[in-house]
Amino acid sequence: MTEQLGDDVREVVVGVDGSDGSRRALAWGLREAFLRRVGLRVVTVWTGGSPPGDGDAPAAVAEFEEALEARVRSDVAEAARATGAMAVPVVPEVRYGHPARSLMDVAAHDGLLVVGARGTGGLRGLLLGSVSQQCAQHAACPVVVVRGDVPGERIAELRRVVVGVDGSEHSVAAARLAHDEAELRDAQLHVVHTFADTVSGYGGPLWVVPDTTLAEQAEATLRASLRAAGLDALPGDRVRAEVRQGIDWDVLLDVAEGADLLVVGSRGRSGWAGLLLGSVGLHAVTAAPCPVVVVRPRGAAG
Structure with missing residues (x-):
């Protein structure tokens, strides 16, 4: 019998940016966390420097992050209804900086990193150098790139x-x-x-x-x-x-x-x-x- 890698996965980490591709990645990651009986960490990486608002005032930053987390929780609830994975503990997280590097830092060596094939930041036909490819090349943990249609809306399928x-x-x-x-x-x-x-x-x-x-x-x-x-x-x-x-x-x-x-x-x-x-x-x-x-x-x- 093989060593059960599933026992070594601390959590499933999904990178989201509001795109359709990241929503598919979120649905896949939610199902995976349900099957592995681990938590799901949903990470949004803001690449625009300081958060929008009145400068770097703590109140403005907190309001910005709360808005992002609310959007994530809404997307998670929709994905949970579609997949039936209702009982997964979910932690939304906002980070600032380089998307691929930030996601790899969160996943570390004992996570399972899930990303969409293309997000909101790339040209439609541009694949080389994308966040997904950077993660696939450099991450210390397994990386899932959610391409195509996710087969089946329910786990049993x-x-x-x-x-x-x-x-x-x-x-x-x-x-x-x-x-x-x-x-x-x-x-x-x-x-x-x-x-x-x-x-x-x-x-x-x-x-x-x-x-x-x-x-x-x-x-x-x-x-x-x-x-x-x-x-x-x-x-x-x-x-x-x-x-x-x-x-x-x-x-x-x-x-x-x-x-x-x-x-x-x-x-x-x-x-x-x-x-x-x-x-x-x-x-x-x-x-x-x-x-x-x-x-x-x-x-x-x-």
Whole structure:
């Protein structure tokens, strides 16, 4: 049995800014806190310097923060009615400064940080450099980027969690968290490993690696990943494990269509040592059809 990461999550932290994307993130985070039986901290980061009002007078600041917290509580009440997660303790918090840094400071290493794919501050088509991507690259804790439609309005409707593995430490950590998420939801865990023939296209016929050999190597990597994550002994109806041929991010995004959650490691086995977010993680947080969790192993530099 794997180590239960859910036991280590102190609280769920959601960043909100009043946008539709952050409201979807709030609904997801509220459900997650309900399932994990932890509290929810809803953080609004004001980036405009001093709060609006009469200078920096304490009364003006307090009034400004009360207005923000009232809006948050209204959004929380609406999300709770939609999800059925009525009993979650919620703490609204206002911070000032850099959005991503502030959210990561609150979540620290033992929170679960949830953000929308795009908020009110970015251009509609601008994804690179967004708060969500900065958090996915640098946070010390797992980061959920809520993309696409959140499947199901009620907790009981969630049913499938997808994770990509490649034998790396990052993907093993992702598989462990994905297992926890699937158990919380009573969902099937779908574990996918991909392989592609990247040799024959360059080397010509004499350098072609037979598909059977590549497939056998991929099957071995999948089995080793399952063993390392402690998933190899789980019942077959709870875990579906398969090898697919193709480009890793294309395959994962295709498999994740209609899923409740896609879980990926922050960097795979082919990533450079100094790369904070690998190509699969980058494609996931910018193009996945469902919410994405980016996982970094404990103690990994971020």
